[in-house]
Amino acid sequence: MLDTLKLPERHYLNNGHGLKSWLLTKDHKRIAIMYLISISVMFLIGGLFAAAVRVELMTPEGDLFLADTYNKMFTMHGVVMVFFFLIPSTPAVLGNFLIPPMIGAKDLAFPRINLLSLYLLWVGAAFFFYALFAGGVDTGWTFYTPFSSSASNSNVVPTALGAFISGFSSILTGLNFIVTIHRMRAPGLTWFRLPLFVWAHYATSLIQVLGTPVVAITIVMVAVERMFGFAIFDPVRGGDPVLFQHLFWFYSHPAVYIMILPAMGVISEVVSTFSRKTIFGYSFVAFSSLAIAVFGFLVWAHHLFVAGISTYSAMVFSFLSFAVAIPSAVKTFNWAATLYKGAISFETPMLYAYGFFGLFLIGGLTGLFLATLGVDIHVHDTYFVVAHFHYIMVGGAIMGYLGGLHFWWPKLTGRMYSEFFSRISAILVFVGFNLTFFPQFMLGYMGMPRRYHAYPDEFQVLNIMSSAGAAVLGVGYLLPVLYFLWSLKRGEVAGPNPWGASGLEWQMPSPPPTENFKEQPVVHGEPYEYTPHVAREANLV
Amino acid sequence: MSGHVSPKSLYYSIFGALMVLTAITVFAAFLNLGAMNAPLALAIATFKATLVVLFFMHVKYSSRLTKLVVTTSLFFLAILLGEMMMDYATRGLGVIPPPLQ
Ligand code: HEM
Ligand SMILES: [Cu+2]
Numbered sequence: 001m002l003d004t005l006k007l008p009e010r011h012y013l014n015n016g017h018g019l020k021s022w023l024l025t026k027d028h029k030r031i032a033i034m035y036l037i038s039i040s041v042m043f044l045i046g047g048l049f050a051a052a053v054r055v056e057l058m059t060p061e062g063d064l065f066l067a068d069t070y071n072k073m074f075t076m077h078g079v080v081m082v083f084f085f086l087i088p089s090t091p092a093v094l095g096n097f098l099i100p101p102m103i104g105a106k107d108l109a110f111p112r113i114n115l116l117s118l119y120l121l122w123v124g125a126a127f128f129f130y131a132l133f134a135g136g137v138d139t140g141w142t143f144y145t146p147f148s149s150s151a152s153n154s155n156v157v158p159t160a161l162g163a164f165i166s167g168f169s170s171i172l173t174g175l176n177f178i179v180t181i182h183r184m185r186a187p188g189l190t191w192f193r194l195p196l197f198v199w200a201h202y203a204t205s206l207i208q209v210l211g212t213p214v215v216a217i218t219i220v221m222v223a224v225e226r227m228f229g230f231a232i233f234d235p236v237r238g239g240d241p242v243l244f245q246h247l248f249w250f251y252s253h254p255a256v257y258i259m260i261l262p263a264m265g266v267i268s269e270v271v272s273t274f275s276r277k278t279i280f281g282y283s284f285v286a287f288s289s290l291a292i293a294v295f296g297f298l299v300w301a302h303h304l305f306v307a308g309i310s311t312y313s314a315m316v317f318s319f320l321s322f323a324v325a326i327p328s329a330v331k332t333f334n335w336a337a338t339l340y341k342g343a344i345s346f347e348t349p350m351l352y353a354y355g356f357f358g359l360f361l362i363g364g365l366t367g368l369f370l371a372t373l374g375v376d377i378h379v380h381d382t383y384f385v386v387a388h389f390h391y392i393m394v395g396g397a398i399m400g401y402l403g404g405l406h407f408w409w410p411k412l413t414g415r416m417y418s419e420f421f422s423r424i425s426a427i428l429v430f431v432g433f434n435l436t437f438f439p440q441f442m443l444g445y446m447g448m449p450r451r452y453h454a455y456p457d458e459f460q461v462l463n464i465m466s467s468a469g470a471a472v473l474g475v476g477y478l479l480p481v482l483y484f485l486w487s488l489k490r491g492e493v494a495g496p497n498p499w500g501a502s503g504l505e506w507q508m509p510s511p512p513p514t515e516n517f518k519e520q521p522v523v524h525g526e527p528y529e530y531t532p533h534v535a536r537e538a539n540l541v
Numbered sequence: 542m543s544g545h546v547s548p549k550s551l552y553y554s555i556f557g558a559l560m561v562l563t564a565i566t567v568f569a570a571f572l573n574l575g576a577m578n579a580p581l582a583l584a585i586a587t588f589k590a591t592l593v594v595l596f597f598m599h600v601k602y603s604s605r606l607t608k609l610v611v612t613t614s615l616f617f618l619a620i621l622l623g624e625m626m627m628d629y630a631t632r633g634l635g636v637i638p639p640p641l642q
Contacts, residue, residue: 210613210617211617214621240626243625246625250625293552297620298624301628308630310629310634311631311634312631313624313627316624316627317624
């Protein structure tokens with residue numbers, strides 16, 4: 001049957017040609033594609049900095065870079081990956097593209113603001129590139145004071161402004177999603193019929209809107225202190241450097257959930273589609289997203305356990321950090337229960353989902369190690385922490401993003417990629433990832449501190465393993481670029497619903513027309529109805 | 542947009558109140574109330590901000606959804622300040638003093 005499928009004659013990609021039709025578009029789908037290209041470029045740049053770090057760490061001596069240069073390498077790696085890749089990734093690309101069709105709408109509530117948020121990301125990135133070419137920045141992505149405010153002589157202010165401006169991009173995206181989800185749902189699409197992807201993005205948007213302004217102002221305070229000599233964080237003149245850490249992590253702990261929640265939304269969609277079952281405990285999964293958004297704001301000072309906060313408050317924050325793991329665990333158990341007795345299969349998006357389970361599990365559980373006061377004193381600022389957050393941000397968030405990209409690629413472009421190569425790349429990513437980051441747990445536990453370009457000889461073997469793994473991981477990430485590009489011209493035509501999935505977005509043609517739906521869709525049923533007739537319509541049985 | 546139009550006089554009186562409160566702030570800055578200096582200034586400022594939000598920003602006449610948004614933001618602000626004060630207020634509490642040299 002599949003060979004009789006044809007691409008629709010008119011769709012959002014050929015509705016208007018030339019650069020102007022893209023740069024001035026109000027179509028959420030085109031904006032999503034521009035986000036995709038932009039953040040892919042940033043991912044590549046961030047990856048090059050990571051490669052530089054891993055090459056330096058292959059030998060115990062600091063022989064490739066001076067200590068100062070090395071500081072700049074990991075700082076720019078972190079800044080690019082966090083502010084210009086991971087925070088926009090799933091929401092701005094997949095959320096942007098999919099939230100309107102998933103709720104049966106033509107576009108987001110504020111299409112022009114959507115375009116503005118993309119431009120803001122570009123402006124923020126421009127500031128970052130200025131800082132880069134002016135000689136880089138060396139404070140770490142966390143901009144800790146008083147180093148950033150009174151000691152560092154690198155380009156702190158331009159980088160900070162870049163992060164500040166891209167923060168507004170994030171706020172506007174969140175605002176847009178909240179209003180869209182409240183106001184533009186199709187008739188019959190009640191809150192508890194929404195796809196869990198939409199719930200996850202709703203929770204993410206709340207964090208973006210409520211948290212980002214705090215970090216934005218904090219960053220401005222650092223800039224003001226640097227430029228005009230105000231004594232806000234400088235202890236010599238009565239300022240308080242720990243105050244910076246409080247304010248920074250009030251946003252940045254929730255921000256880690258900005259990165260992981262959307263990926264969790266992707267996983268819910270993928271898991272139910274490829275086990276052909278409704279999600280186990282829908283409302284628990286939905287509410288756990290909201291719980292993460294709220295509880296995520298209560299735990300930030302677990303980053304400050306050794307920074308001099310009071311023993312009493314450290315105990316409270318430790319306890320709350322344990323509590324925040326509960327909603328994540330609820331999700332994980334429910335996904336596992338969804339797989340149970342499902343007709344599970346092994347297409348590429350699902351391979352990424354399996355990878356997500358394993359890696360997110362390890363990342364989340366080691367978070368509990370770190371939340372334990374005594375253990376954290378031992379492993380704080382070691383490679384153990386580095387491994388922890390990479391297991392979640394790379395192993396969880398990026399696996400989810402890539403899984404989603406593979407899942408919806410046929411919807412974005414109308415064509416299929418090579419299943420063979422995509423499975424290979426999923427496996428390379430999983431193997432390469434573990435080879436890179438598992439040794440870092442061991443290194444950290446043995447006491448190797450983070451952010452130094454030299455280390456004692458006995459750590460070399462594990463560091464070489466880690467660098468070798470990074471090379472494998474790099475290949476795993478580059479492969480998709482090749483077969484995705486190849487698929488644009490040569491890929492098999494996918495048809496509207498190649499996976500036989502149940503969401504509204506699969507009822508549009510692929511690629512969809514600019515207005516998404518010819519007629520306003522009306523929703524009659526529950527989400528994730530995998531009955532035999534759905535599968536039959538998709539030619540799967 | 543919601544069509545509520547308040548009489549001009551209301552805006553003028555709110556403006557007047559803000560000015561009077563500013564004067565009080567300046568006046569209070571010259572009093573020495575010890576530990577109460579900052580709390581008093583903050584209390585006046587909070588009251589002024591409330592007036593601005595309720596009247597100039599029309600929250601008093603807005604839908605319940607808007608009010609919910611405002612309350613939610615305040616709730617998260619309370620978390621920020623509350624948990625931070627929890628640290629500052631208990632510094633040094635429960636710390637076992639180091640043994641004498
Ligand atoms: C399961 C709940 C989690 C707990 C209890 C937890 C706990 C912690 C703790 C205590 C630290 C501080 C360690 C130290 O510096 O000594 C930490 C660091 C970190 N965590 Fe988690 N974590 C959790 C989930 C996550 C998630 C979901 C993400 C990301 C998506 C994440 C990202 C990070 C990052 C980026 C850092 C280090 C930042 C830095 O210092 O550069 N964590 N985590
Ligand atoms: Cu945290």
